[in-house]
Amino acid sequence: MRILVLGGDGYLGWPTALRFSARGHEVGIVDNFLRRHYHVELGTDSLTPIRPLQERVRAWHEVSGRELQVFIGDITDYSFLEPVIRDFAPDAVIHYAEQPSAPYSMMDRAHAVFTQTNNVVGTLNLLFALRDHAPDCHLIKLGTMGEYGTPNIDIEEGFIEIHHNGRSDILPFPKQPGSFYHLSKVHDSHNIQFACRAWGLRCTDLNQGVVYGIETEETVQDERLITRFDYDECFRTALNRFCVQAVIGHPLTVYGKGGQTRGFLNIKDTLQCVELTANNPPAEGEYRVFNQFTEQFTVMQLAEVVAKAGTELGLRTEIRPIPDPRVEQEEHYYNAKHTKLIDLGLKPHYLSEELVESMLRVIQRYRDRVVMDRIVPRITWRPARAREEAIA
Numbered sequence: 001m002r003i004l005v006l007g008g009d010g011y012l013g014w015p016t017a018l019r020f021s022a023r024g025h026e027v028g029i030v031d032n033f034l035r036r037h038y039h040v041e042l043g044t045d046s047l048t049p050i051r052p053l054q055e056r057v058r059a060w061h062e063v064s065g066r067e068l069q070v071f072i073g074d075i076t077d078y079s080f081l082e083p084v085i086r087d088f089a090p091d092a093v094i095h096y097a098e099q100p101s102a103p104y105s106m107m108d109r110a111h112a113v114f115t116q117t118n119n120v121v122g123t124l125n126l127l128f129a130l131r132d133h134a135p136d137c138h139l140i141k142l143g144t145m146g147e148y149g150t151p152n153i154d155i156e157e158g159f160i161e162i163h164h165n166g167r168s169d170i171l172p173f174p175k176q177p178g179s180f181y182h183l184s185k186v187h188d189s190h191n192i193q194f195a196c197r198a199w200g201l202r203c204t205d206l207n208q209g210v211v212y213g214i215e216t217e218e219t220v221q222d223e224r225l226i227t228r229f230d231y232d233e234c235f236r237t238a239l240n241r242f243c244v245q246a247v248i249g250h251p252l253t254v255y256g257k258g259g260q261t262r263g264f265l266n267i268k269d270t271l272q273c274v275e276l277t278a279n280n281p282p283a284e285g286e287y288r289v290f291n292q293f294t295e296q297f298t299v300m301q302l303a304e305v306v307a308k309a310g311t312e313l314g315l316r317t318e319i320r321p322i323p324d325p326r327v328e329q330e331e332h333y334y335n336a337k338h339t340k341l342i343d344l345g346l347k348p349h350y351l352s353e354e355l356v357e358s359m360l361r362v363i364q365r366y367r368d369r370v371v372m373d374r375i376v377p378r379i380t381w382r383p384a385r386a387r388e389e390a391i392a
C-alpha cells in the first residue's frame with residue numbers, strides 16, 4: 001500500500017511510519033514540527049534525544065535500505081495539503097497530525113482556539129482533499145476514548161441502540177468530553193461521519209486510550225531512530241510521567257483521589273492496532289469506530305505499579321496525591337467495550353511490573369535531560385482566581 005502518515009515526526013507517528021515501511025509499504029511522512037515547537041514555547045523537551053526528521057529518515061535508510069518520502073508543511077494550509085494528497089495518491093492516510101494535549105488546550109482562550117482551529121480545520125481540509133483526489137483511500141483517524149467522558153453506563157464501541165417512544169435506532173454513543181482538546185476530536189468525528197455519509201469516503205475512527213511505553217521493534221534498531229518521550233504536565237501521559245518521576249526521586253503526582261479510570265495501551269499495541277486497521281479497510285461510505293485500548297486502570301493503580309517496580313530497582317518512590325488541577329470525576333463507574341480490534345487479531349502486550357522496570361531502566365539512561373521545574377502542574381481547568389490559588 002501507499003501509506004501517508006500525517007504527524008509522522010511525533011511520538012506515535014514516527015514509529016508508525018517505520019512499522020509500515022519495515023513491512024514493505026511505500027510510506028510518506030507529513031509534518032510541520034508543531035510538537036517540537038510546543039516544547040520550545042513551554043521550555044520543555046523530550047526526555048529522549050530525538051534527531052531532526054531528515055537525520056532520522058537517513059538513519060532508517062541506512063538500517064533498512066528503505067526510503068521514506070517527507071512532506072514538510074501544515075495540513076491546515078490547503079494549498080500545501082491538496083498537492084500532497086493528489087501526487088502521493090495514498091491507499092491509506094493515518095492521521096495523527098493534531099494538537100494532542102488536554103492541558104495545553106485549557107491554558108487560556110488562545111490555546112483553546114488554536115487547538116480547535118488546528119485540529120478541526122486540518123481534518124476538514126483532509127476530507128476535502130480525499131474527496132477530490134483519493135476517494136477510495138482509507139482514512140485512519142486517531143480519535144480518543146476521552147470523547148465519551150465517564151458516563152455512569154457501559155461505553156459501547158462508537159454506537160448505541162436507543163429505544164425511544166416505541167421506536168429504536170443505532171446512534172453515535174453520547175459524548176461528554178473533558179477538555180477543549182477532547183472536544184476537538186468530537187467535532188472531527190462528526191465531520192468525518194458526515195463526509196462518509198455524503199461523499200462515500202471510508203474511515204476508521206480509532207478512539208485510543210492513554211498510551212505508554214518507549215520502544216518499538218523498529219526504533220530499537222539504532223539509537224537515532226528513538227521516538228520522543230514526554231513527561232511534562234502538557235505532553236505527558238500518566239504512566240510515562242510517573243516513570244520519570246520515579247527515576248528522578250519526585251513524588252508521583254496522582255491528581256485528587258486517583259480513582260480516575262481510563263483505558264491504557266502499550267505503544268507496541270498502537271502499532272499493531274493501526275496495522276490491523278489498515279489491513280482490514282471498511283466498505284465505501286462506511287464510518288467505523290474502534291475503541292483502541294487493552295486494559296483499564298485507575299490512576300492510583302498505575303502509580304502503585306510504578307512505585308513497586310521502582311522499589312525493585314532500589315529507587316525511593318513515594319505516591320503523593322495533589323489537588324486535581326482538572327475538572328473530572330475522581331471516582332466513577334467505568335466499563336468500556338474494546339472487542340473489535342481483538343476480533344481482528346490484536347494480541348495485547350499487557351502492563352506488568354517487569355515492563356515498567358524496563359521503562360525505568362531506559363529512562364535512567366537519559367535522567368540528566370529532565371527539566372526539573374516542569375514536573376508540578378500549573379495549568380488548571382478552573383478560571384483565573386482558582387488557578388492562582390492552586391499554584392500557591
Ligand SMILES: O=c1ccn([C@@H]2O[C@H](COP(=O)(O)OP(=O)(O)O[C@H]3O[C@H](CS(=O)(=O)O)[C@@H](O)[C@H](O)[C@H]3O)[C@@H](O)[C@H]2O)c(=O)[nH]1
Nearest residue numbers: 100101102144145146208209210237238253254255260299
Ligand atoms: O501527573 C498526572 C498526570 C495525569 N493524571 C491523571 O491521569 C488521567 C489521564 O491523564 P493523561 O495526562 O495521561 O491523559 P489525557 O490528558 O487524558 O490525554 C492523553 O490520553 C488521551 C486518551 S484518553 O485519556 O482520552 O482516553 C489522548 O487523547 C491524549 O492525546 C493524551 O494526551 C487523568 O485523569 C489525569 O488527571 C494524574 O493523576 N497525574
